[in-house]
Amino acid sequence: MKVAIMQPYFVPYIGYFQLIAAVDLFVLHDRVKYVKKGWINRNRILQDGSDAVISLPISHDSDTLDIRDRRVAPDFDRDRLLNRVREAYRKAPCFQQTMPLVESIVRHEDADLFQYLRHGVSCVCEHLGISTPIVPASTIAIDHSLRAQDKVIALAKAAGADTYVNAIRGMELYSAESFREAGLRLRFLRSRPFEYPQFGKPFVPWLSIVDVLMFNPVAAIREQLTTGYELIVNE
Secondary structure, X not given: XXXXXXXXXXOOOHHHHHHHHHOOEEEEOOOOEOOOOOOOOEEEEEEOOEEEXXXXXXXXXXXXXXXXXXXXXXXXXXXXXXXXXXXXXXXXXXXXXXXXHHHHHHOOOOOEHHHHHHHHHHHHHHHHOOOOOEEEHHXXXXXXXXXXXXXHHHHHHHOOOOEEEEEHHHHHOOOHHHHHHOOOEEEEEEEOOOOOOEOOEOOOOOOOHHHHHHHOOHHHHHHHHHHOEEEEOOO
């Protein structure tokens, strides 16, 4: 059984969804600290031929709080964000099919940051036909005071995994030997380059899944979910 464990992100890049599709269970961290100025509540879209950051505003609160204890700002102007996405992509070939999805994500009314992000990830998965179960880490019975690699190993074992799969950027974080000692195989997902036309201008890679959806039919994206990556062994 393959398991992946990741923080939730706001409309993340295609590799995140390749990871979800590659495993049998996807665990979303809700009992880890919210990282200020990280990518939990931010992403990038294409605007006037270059990348531009979009943000989900968060209520001011203690930096010691977990993701599940943070809140979406009450003054979050959803219409303003949607108008920005609409203007950026209104001439994209798949705009009509994609914009309703973006609206359903952005207009979600749950002020709980974790639930808001989980909803967005789940909406994209449903749109792309990804059926992998997604569960919060807090629903898995482990010692949640564990940190870093120890917590990942405990979560994976408690979930019944024999293989733990992580995004390629995690190669420097985890020890294959430690996972072997715990009875787990360790694999890393590396996305292959996926280039497509973006209004006839130089391609800007690794933007939000919103960009991928605006320029590519769902069938083409589904193919990338299964063939557009490789699993790496780092011994």
